[in-house]
Every structure is written in C-alpha cells, then in structure tokens.
Amino acid sequence: MPELPDVEGFKRELAGNALRKTIARVEVSDARILGKLSARTFASRLRGAKLVAVHRHGKHLMARMDHGGWLTLHFGLSGALQFVPSRAEEPPFTRVRLDFADDGGLAYTNKRMIGRVGLAADAADFIVEEKLGPDALDRLFDFAAFKAAVRGVKRDAKSVLMDQEIIAGIGNIYSDEILFQARINPAARMDRLAPAELRRLFRKMRAVLETSAGLLLPERRKGGRCPRCRSLLKVFKVGGRTAYCCRRCQGC
Amino acid sequence: MPELPDVEGFKRELAGNALRKTIARVEVSDARILGKLSARTFASRLRGAKLVAVHRHGKHLMARMDHGGWLTLHFGLSGALQFVPSRAEEPPFTRVRLDFADDGGLAYTNKRMIGRVGLAADAADFIVEEKLGPDALDRLFDFAAFKAAVRGVKRDAKSVLMDQEIIAGIGNIYSDEILFQARINPAARMDRLAPAELRRLFRKMRAVLETSAGLLLPERRKGGRCPRCRSLLKVFKVGGRTAYCCRRCQGC
Known part of the structure; x- marks a missing residue:
C-alpha cells in the first residue's frame, strides 16, 4: 500500500529515467484506471509529449508535460510505477504504459485497480480538487503549521494522521510506525495530547517518513550525489577524518 | 566499522541466542585481542558460567556473568559478534569463541584486530575507565544533557559528535549521516551553532541512530513483538482501521 515514502521512490524512478524523452506510444490495457477519461483522449494528449518535471504531493504523483498540463498518478492499495528498459518487458498487472522514442518506458501497474491515472490542467488546482492537506514532508509544513492543522480535531491520533485532508501522505502502516516511535497510543484523542506529545509526534512523523523515503546519504564515494538535491x-578532511557533505544542503 | 546501531545488532544477537546457557568451552584463537589479560585467566573465568544480561554503552558491549563480573567486547574497525548454531561452523577471523553446553556458540570475529575482548568487575566502573561519555541513545541523555555536553567545545561538529568522551556511539559514517540530515556543515564549529541548529542536530542524532538500529515496528502480525521491550x-481497531501498538511503550 504505497504511502509517501513509496511514492517518493516512484518519483525518483520517473525523475531518473523518464524525463525529457519523447513518448512514442501510449498503451492503456485497462481503461477502468482512467475513470471517466477516455483512453483515446488520454493517449492523444500524451503521444509526442515529453515529461519535463515531476512533483509528489502526499500519495499522488504529478508529471508536467512539455506542451502543458499534467499526468496524474495515484497508487491506491497496490499501484506502482516502474521504468522498463525494453518494450519486450511487461510487468504483471500493467494498466498504463508509456513507451519512449529512444526505447524503454514507464509501466503503471495495479493489481487491485484501486487508484487512478489521469490528466490535470494545473497541479495546484488538482491538489485542491483532491482535497489534499499539506504534504507531510513539505518544508513549509513546520511544527506551527502541523499544530494549526490538527488543532481541535476531536478524533483519535491514528485517524487524524491518516486523514489526507489534514496531512497528505500517511496511511495505515506509517501511522502505526510514527505513533510507535512517538510512544503515543493510536486511540489517544488528538486534541488531548500534551504539548510535548504533539511535538514528539511531529518530529517522529518527519524522521520516520524522511528515513523511510531513503533520503539518506548512501553515496559515500568520490562522485557521490546528494539524495535530496542530486x-x-x-x-574533505575534518579533524583528521574524511567527511562527506552536500555543498548545497549543508553549506560546506 | 561498527558504530552504535551495529553494536545494538550484536546485542540483540547475544540477547536472543546466548543468555542463560552454560558456557562449556572457551577458545581464544588469537590472544592479542585480550591485551594484557591471559587467555588462561579469561577462559577459566568464563568456563561453566552463564551470561545473564547484556548491556550496550556506545560502541561497547558488556555481558554479565551469573557468578559475578562482566565480559566486555569492543569491535574496533572490523569486529563483529555472531551466534553459530553448531560447533562445526567457524566464521573467518574468529578470535574468541564461547561454546554452550547445549550446542551452539558465540563467535567474536575481527579481521584487523583493532578492538578488545576482556573482563570487568563492574560495568559502571568499566565505562568510567574507558572514559566514555553518555550513550547517544540513553533515555536520560535528553536535549538539555546534550547541550551541556557540547557546550563551549571549540571544535568542528563532526569531531565533537565522534568524540567518545563527549557522546558514546557515533563514528565516521553516522556522524556524516547525522550532519547531513541536520543540514549542518561538518566543519562548522560546535560552539557557534545557532540554538535551532543545535536542536536539529540532537533530534537527527536520535532519529538516525534509532532508525538505523532497527528500532522499528516490523512485526505487524498477530503475536508480533515490540522491538524495544519485546x-x-x-x-485493535481505531476509526475502522487496524492499529498495531505496544501496550508498554505506547500505553494502549
């Protein structure tokens, strides 16, 4: 069940393999995933276009097309997105497939068909239409914003964390993990948490999601790149020891 | 290079497989790892004893023996501890081996021989003798204690994090990771960090170490156990969704 960290992974898959390539072929194997949108319209809008940027908001992924408009992807319970290097390869349960002119393609798979692939004129409008709250890892969603978002919500902490209209990105699995890390009872009423508990909850939410999204520093080698800004x-040497550091994120 | 999270793993290996078993045989294949302690003394103290508790402090592991005294383990650059189910098995670079009466044993391996296996009368005294600061994940080592520990230290942040006399448990790899997560230049002077940076550094130190130590909630199944307190x-159901929760840690 893809939650924020998983969708962040799909985002990197797309960003690393599919940007600025001309979409030569669009295949919709199961049009139910498009909802009311027709497969013909969908395909005609994407064919010949390039995806030029990708943005994640909560559990939604949006890719901007060079001639305007956005491809939108939601993964529901079992959806995924992967780059396939050759046309011959077809992952099971592929519902939508975009193949590039220079070979390789993107496969949106979904076993259970809960989820949606679509088009939107504007990403910000789409987020509003989907009634999504702030993304849980948005830089601007700081502790003050978090407090304001959950203030006075008279429901259990787990439901509030999972409510996409309050905070976008957290589902069943990560809500358990965050509450566990924060040592808070999932059934505790959100509006009755002590200030220290609320602060702990916010911190652990960030820490668990960031770490699970793999926003770690794994490339400890010459030529390695920052997992955040690439x-x-x-x-360099600090106090006699080798230090690895991102110039941009850490100002070194 | 074993740092706190790795040694926490060795601790779980020992706690899960080696407690309350009679040590039938002690083998020291390379006595250099014992320093000045003789292999004969070491073996005679352990033979017939049982390990009854295990404690980690920074990168050091200590196991209490039933008839008094502690076995102490330090892993240096390449040390490790693993349970071996049968006597026939011998991991490469095994330097010390304890075999249990009911089969199976513990192998301390160390390729580069930097590290130490020994005996101590008292765990608290041993920590003092080794000049170890507070363990980075000790519950009592809160932000106030962290601030007090690093206050006025006029050295770069990376060296201070790695100084075992100030904070025990962090080495070269995790210091980079923590500073990256906190977006702080490794070469920044610790005493010149802004209050907000110092707070972020402390939070990320906890989050990175806890997560890397695998103090996560992976056993989401009936009969699953808390990774902290077992x-x-x-x-149970919360707002219609299944919640997994530790009674003791989360009070549910």
Missing part, C-alpha cells in the same frame, strides 16, 4: 557531494 | 503487540 548535487555532487564534497569530500 | 512485549506482545496489541492489535
């Missing part, structure tokens, strides 16, 4: 890591 | 997880 700039080259700096390698 | 009590049975409670499974």
